[in-house]
Amino acid sequence: MKFVESAHPLPYLILRNTIQEDLGTLYFYENIVVWEANSKTKVSYISGFSILVKAINYLQPKPWVLISNRKNDYEVDSSGFQYVALAPYLIGAAIVSKKYTQSDADTLGRGYLGKPLHVYSTLENAYEWANALLKKS
Numbered sequence: 001m002k003f004v005e006s007a008h009p010l011p012y013l014i015l016r017n018t019i020q021e022d023l024g025t026l027y028f029y030e031n032i033v034v035w036e037a038n039s040k041t042k043v044s045y046i047s048g049f050s051i052l053v054k055a056i057n058y059l060q061p062k063p064w065v066l067i068s069n070r071k072n073d074y075e076v077d078s079s080g081f082q083y084v085a086l087a088p089y090l091i092g093a094a095i096v097s098k099k100y101t102q103s104d105a106d107t108l109g110r111g112y113l114g115k116p117l118h119v120y121s122t123l124e125n126a127y128e129w130a131n132a133l134l135k136k137s
Contacts, residue, residue, distance in 0.1 A: 008069075008126050021051050024072075024126065028055075031064045032130050034123070037074040044077035047082070048074060056087055063091045065130035069123055070097040075119045085114035092116035092133045094126035 013029040014051075024037035033055055033066050037043050037053045055066075084090070116133060118124040 034067045036069045039072040050076040052075045063089050066093040067126045095119045096126050
């Protein structure tokens with residue numbers, strides 16, 4: 001397993017791998033994956049499918065949580081995201097953003113993801129929630 005220097009200030013986590021694609025970068029911290037899309041891209045189920053498959057292949061067979069760290073400005077087309085709920089072992093997701101609210105996440109979670117989805121203003125808070133969710137599973 002490849003260990004690389006951490007890209008985020010997350011306590012007690014070791015960055016195990018990264019996958020860089022045209023849309024952005026996946027950072028793998030044990031059972032937590034941080035997704036950072038590139039600026040000015042359009043993320044949809046279709047454009048992001050190969051990235052999701054790579055994450056699933058890398059993480060199986062263990063529960064994991066996805067954190068979307070929206071530090072860049074990009075567009076999201078959420079139609080088709082209901083298929084993300086079928087991702088094996090994905091138990092929840094978080095969005096780190098100053099722009100979105102928990103109400104937005106509740107709508108997306110019910111309508112598209114079908115799993116716990118929360119919005120946080122900091123990556124550290126999203127990590128704490130993800131870690132607690134993993135401990136429950």
